[in-house]
Amino acid sequence: MPDGTTTPVRLFAGRDEAPVVVVFPGLGIPAGYYEPFAEELMSRGFNAAIGELRGQGDSRPRPSSASRYGYHELVSVDFPAIFEVVREHFPAATPFLLGHSMGGQLGVMYAARIRGRLGGIVLVASGSPYHRGFPGMHSPRMLVGAAAMSMTANLAGFWPGGRLDIGGFGRQSKVLISDWSRFARTGKIEPDGADIDYEERIGRLKLPVLSVTIEGDDLAPGPSAKNLVAKLPHADVTIWHNPRPQGHNGWIREPVDTVDRVVDWIHDHT
Numbered sequence: 001m002p003d004g005t006t007t008p009v010r011l012f013a014g015r016d017e018a019p020v021v022v023v024f025p026g027l028g029i030p031a032g033y034y035e036p037f038a039e040e041l042m043s044r045g046f047n048a049a050i051g052e053l054r055g056q057g058d059s060r061p062r063p064s065s066a067s068r069y070g071y072h073e074l075v076s077v078d079f080p081a082i083f084e085v086v087r088e089h090f091p092a093a094t095p096f097l098l099g100h101s102m103g104g105q106l107g108v109m110y111a112a113r114i115r116g117r118l119g120g121i122v123l124v125a126s127g128s129p130y131h132r133g134f135p136g137m138h139s140p141r142m143l144v145g146a147a148a149m150s151m152t153a154n155l156a157g158f159w160p161g162g163r164l165d166i167g168g169f170g171r172q173s174k175v176l177i178s179d180w181s182r183f184a185r186t187g188k189i190e191p192d193g194a195d196i197d198y199e200e201r202i203g204r205l206k207l208p209v210l211s212v213t214i215e216g217d218d219l220a221p222g223p224s225a226k227n228l229v230a231k232l233p234h235a236d237v238t239i240w241h242n243p244r245p246q247g248h249n250g251w252i253r254e255p256v257d258t259v260d261r262v263v264d265w266i267h268d269h270t
Helices: 031-043 071-089 102-114 138-156 174-186 198-203 222-229 256-268
Strands: 009-012 020-024 047-051 095-100 120-124 208-214 236-242
Touching: 009 031, 009 071, 020 031, 020 071, 020 102, 031 047, 031 256, 047 071, 071 095, 071 102, 071 174, 095 102, 102 120, 102 198, 102 222, 120 222, 120 256, 138 174, 208 222, 208 256, 222 236, 236 256
Parallel strands: 020 047, 020 095, 095 120, 120 208, 208 236
Antiparallel strands: 009 047
């Protein structure tokens, strides 16, 4: 990256002419954790790639008080660099972006920037963190927790993770946590440093979108997922609920059911 950050891209080659599914992780989850999912896609003949989120997994340097990146930098700098690697290795493949959790939020933002160069978007266990999309007492907890995380990150200079890290987000840039917290409080994607109106651009997207919710997922329940796809009124949205109780992350290591649905959906849109 221009600032010296290094971020690996994991590549899985299927058939040359097959689509390539580009996977972006959730917050705090290293890219290597998604390898069983990518290998399952590859076993069906698909090409796949996994992009690390900056500062996570094998990306270096680790987040510190010097880190100034948030949602906007990830989708305007990092995602284009990762897709450049994907195009170099799979030049004939139509790219489909698959985002998990925050990776899905970022994926929608990236699609809004590039408009028309993706075959579609797959959102798995990915929703809006807006507190009103969570049932019962989860709503005020999300609201208070988001504000507390942003305050802590600003005081410390970064989100420290460790014993404070109830959500399992790991060490993160304070700007990234601030962007996430604002989204959780307001329901709007308004990142620091934005050079476009993301909400307006997302609202104009016209492309296929598959939103997959997972039974037992408390971090991206059905209403949260619907709040995210509601930002895409002109997209061709398909919603599917995986009834297996795999929670927010279990589908990654036991991917067959979810890959079945993703593969069928991509076949329908190619």
